[in-house]
């Protein structure tokens with residue numbers, strides 16, 4: 001049996017779908033039913049149920065976007081930086097291996113040679129580098145909290161998208177925002193992300209950090225071109241002149257835009273679809289929100 005924390009959330013729902021499809025028994029824990037943020041409570045539950053693996057899809061994401069984290073810093077810090085440490089403590093006592101959903105938003109830009117960041121690179125969009133949003137800072141701290149843990153996968157998710165229209169889907173966001181910021185990013189198909197991360201456990205690949213993004217990178221304009229090509233929308237997309245205008249008009253806090261490499265995951269035998277192809281497939285199977 002698998003333990004799932006944060007299964008009620010956007011990413012957690014995708015894990016619920018995956019485990020259900022695979023016919024793998026799991027227990028979806030909700031804080032309201034069992035306070036998994038308390039180490040003793042979590043240890044007692046782990047010792048009683050003896051799950052073989054735990055997935056942490058819990059955390060604090062600002063809604064509708066990261067700007068909201070600037071207004072709820074204590075909860076953001078707790079959900080993203082303190083909670084992973086507590087889960088680590090509980091899993092260590094109970095002897096349960098686990099996986100933590102982290103984020104690629106702890107990086108900005110690309111490496112000096114233009115290639116994407118690897119798992120060896122230190123975050124460059126964090127409180128340590130003093131240039132980040134509060135959300136990104138707490139996600140980097142969450143990873144730092146887990147340094148030295150030898151029974152955990154740290155999976156970096158990045159700008160999730162899929163074929164289901166909805167407010168958390170990157171493709172929907174592009175369709176609904178009045179104006180867009182041109183930027184270059186590596187991004188993750190949500191269902192491929194959950195399948196790839198669970199495969200880490202199924203294949204028993206070594207614990208550690210994994211960038212779980214679709215290979216390659218895309219600019220906002222390239223994604224818009226794919227949306228137009230798909231026929232999902234005929235809308236005229238409008239862009240900010242530059243990041244300065246975006247920050248002045250539409251944002252409270254800087255955004256992470258970054259290129260990442262997912263070679264480590266591929267080398268471990270877990271392949272994801274090339275990013276443009278993954279976007280094309282999502283758009284080809286597009287389900288408008290009314291039908292979801």
Ligand SMILES: NC(=O)c1ccc[n+]([C@@H]2O[C@H](COP(=O)([O-])OP(=O)(O)OC[C@H]3O[C@@H](n4cnc5c(N)ncnc54)[C@H](OP(=O)(O)O)[C@@H]3O)[C@@H](O)[C@H]2O)c1
Pocket residue numbers: 005006007008009010011012029030031032057058059060061075076078079080083101102103104139157158159160168
């Ligand atoms: N969505 C994205 O764009 C994105 C991108 C990269 C990484 N991530 C990471 O993926 C994880 C899940 O994100 P999500 O988008 O699925 O978030 P979500 O929809 O807000 O769900 C997160 C779940 O976490 C649980 N939780 C535990 N402690 C919390 C706290 N202090 N504040 C708020 N919720 C808390 C809640 O479940 P219960 O109350 O039911 O237990 C909640 O439903 C987070 O760690 C996030 O940083 C998300």
